[in-house]
Amino acid sequence: MVQRLLEPGEIETLDHTAIPRLLLPEARSLFTARATRLRQLANNQIKGIPVGETLSGYLNMMAALVDAQAAVIRTLPPETFALPDAAGIQMAIDHHMPPLPVSGQRPPTWRRVFDAILDQLDSLAASQPQLAVVLAELRSLDTAQLEGCADAVLAELTEGVHPLHAPFVAAALQVMWTMRASQLEAPRVQPLVTNTLCPVCGSHPVASVIRIGGQSQGYRYLQCACCSSEWHMVRVKCSCCESTSNIAYQSIEPEGGLPAPAEPVNKANDPSKVARAETCDDCHTYRKIFNQEHDFYVDPLADDLASLALDLLVGEAGYARASGNPLLWFNAE
Numbered sequence: 514m515v516q517r518l519l520e521p522g523e524i525e526t527l528d529h530t531a532i533p534r535l536l537l538p539e540a541r542s543l544f545t546a547r548a549t550r551l552r553q554l555a556n557n558q559i560k561g562i563p564v565g566e567t568l569s570g571y572l573n574m575m576a577a578l579v580d581a582q583a584a585v586i587r588t589l590p591p592e593t594f595a596l597p598d599a600a601g602i603q604m605a606i607d608h609h610m611p612p613l614p615v616s617g618q619r620p621p622t623w624r625r626v627f628d629a630i631l632d633q634l635d636s637l638a639a640s641q642p643q644l645a646v647v648l649a650e651l652r653s654l655d656t657a658q659l660e661g662c663a664d665a666v667l668a669e670l671t672e673g674v675h676p677l678h679a680p681f682v683a684a685a686l687q688v689m690w691t692m693r694a695s696q697l698e699a700p701r702v703q704p705l706v707t708n709t710l711c712p713v714c715g716s717h718p719v720a721s722v723i724r725i726g727g728q729s730q731g732y733r734y735l736q737c738a739c740c741s742s743e744w745h746m747v748r749v750k751c752s753c754c755e756s757t758s759n760i761a762y763q764s765i766e767p768e769g770g771l772p773a774p775a776e777p778v779n780k781a782n783d784p785s786k787v788a789r790a791e792t793c794d795d796c797h798t799y800r801k802i803f804n805q806e807h808d809f810y811v812d813p814l815a816d817d818l819a820s821l822a823l824d825l826l827v828g829e830a831g832y833a834r835a836s837g838n839p840l841l842w843f844n845a846e
């Protein structure tokens with residue numbers, strides 16, 4: 514028998530103290546959990562992320578869109594989400610390129626996902642005239658226009674897509690990429706040259722999250738805005754320029770004020786530590802960081818959307834958002 518050398522990924526699986534570098538999404542449960550989280554946020558039930566009435570309606574609308582994402586995953590046939598051929602995937606991995614890149618060609622079946630998402634929203638639109646108008650506009654786009662919107666969304670350009678249309682296009686693309694990412698084998702995917710982009714699809718992260726449980730205990734991950742994969746990045750490091758020298762954290766004061774100084778520090782479930790902005794004085798950007806140690810059910814995308822107050826706070830302090838949230842286009846009125 515020929516003895517085979519272990520690949521780097523296999524060596525890591527043998528070492529039980531190794532940090533899992535890449536957590537691929539559980540597509541089926543992810544969107545269901547996110548919709549639940551968005552509704553709790555909309556109802557102002559999450560300590561640490563207070564939500565006012567203005568934002569509440571939007572979050573409920575996005576919860577319906579995420580429900581639609583979950584539903585199309587259950588109803589569309591698996592071939593809709595087929596992976597590229599194995600040789601193509603291996604070639605990308607060998608060259609430290611993302612195996613499911615957001616740039617270049619995309620499977621035309623994403624438009625089937627898009628149509629199915631709109632269909633799922635029809636019942637809600639019956640009681641919400643504004644949503645009905647948006648759905649009618651989206652259905653009137655021809656293939657070329659829709660592909661143009663997808664290009665703009667994936668390149669995070671605000672030109673080329675109407676801000677009210679963008680979340681619906683983004684939702685379809687997200688389902689497509691998340692379903693495909695979930696079929697990859699995590700140890701085989703290699704890190705990119707830059708750790709600030711998703712190793713699976715090359716998109717920006719939406720936010721970061723400190724995970725608990727198993728081998729990920731206490732480690733920080735960046736969650737991809739497009740394919741929902743999470744990749745490891747050490748804590749106290751800028752997720753935009755990778756500098757470690759001028760990092761600081763800001764949070765919104767929870768309702769009822771900060772805990773009294775006499776209370777023990779490092780206590781779990783501290784609302785003031787659920788959502789923070791990680792700012793960098795080298796590149797003057799920030800991304801938010803959500804901490805599962807303080808709220809088990811944090812969802813980076815949903816919590817980012819609901820914590821607009823934190824964006825205002827750090828924006829006033831002179832920091833720019835490092836990248837957007839797929840369910841909110843910032844030039845939206």
Ligand SMILES: [Zn+2]
Pocket residue numbers: 711712713714715716737738739740741742
């Ligand atoms: Zn990705």
Ligand SMILES: [Zn+2]
Pocket residue numbers: 751752753754755756793794795796797798
């Ligand atoms: Zn930076």
